[in-house]
Amino acid sequence: MKKDSFMKDALVLALITLISGCCLGGAYGLTKQKIYEINMASTIASYKQVMPAEEYDDETYADALTTAQSDGKIAADNGGASLISVVAAKDASGAETGYIVKGSAAGYGGSVIVVVGVDADLKVTGISFPETLPETAGLGQKATEPAFYEQFAGKGTKLSVKKGGGAGEDEIDAISGATITSTAVTNTVNAATEFVQDYILK
Known part of the structure; x- marks a missing residue:
């Protein structure tokens, strides 16, 4: 009897675990999609802030980005700043109007992620912060102020x-x-302009 009772309890526990796992998996799937959509909206907003465009093409220079990441020269030249992504900004005719590079560098409280707009003359059109800065309030957080x-x-x-x-x-x-x-x-801004200069406009 004790053995039968033990097996019954084990089966009930396994069933509960399975159901809980399925529920958690479903919730994670829904949450993951929502988080992705929120992050994409934040990213596009940061693009528009530094360089408004009709289209943001993230495919044309993907190979150049991979090459730059592998070379390691940009990080070495700019205090370890790393490149995350690059898009070509395009007008309604499909012509490139500039480049937007997302990168990061070590700040005081963690990685500082910056989106940088760079035009064909290697001038910065603006910078933005797509994520909350992990920096000290009243000090490093002032990076998000226009001044x-x-x-x-x-x-x-x-x-x-x-x-x-x-x-x-x-x-x-x-x-x-x-x-x-x-x-x-x-450092991140310098990494962005160096990338555009050496890997796009070379």
Whole structure:
């Protein structure tokens, strides 16, 4: 009797586990799709912020991105900044109007992800942050304020960070008390312009 009771309890437990697993799997599938849609909407919004376009083509330069990632030169040149994705911005006729590069670099609290618009003259059209910055409130978080990120628009390649204000043509004023965050953003921007220069416009 004890053996039969044990087997019955085991079967009930297995059935409960199976049903729970199916429910969790279904919920995960629905949640995963929703998360993907939210992330895509956020990504497109970040593209539009740095370079409005009729179409964003993520296929044309996919191989160039893979090559650049494998080469490792861009990361080595820019403080370890890594490239995540690249799209060609196109007008209604399908002509390329510029390039949008998504990259990241190590900030104070984690990876700082930046979307960078770069035109055919290697000028930055703007930058945006598609994800919440993992930086300190009141310090590194100030990177999302116009006073900081608007500095990049119209700048070219090989930018450097300057403390204390008074940045020159190829410099970016650091956020007071958040030089690490400022450098992470600048390294990512430099990685983006270097990629466009060396792997797209070469």
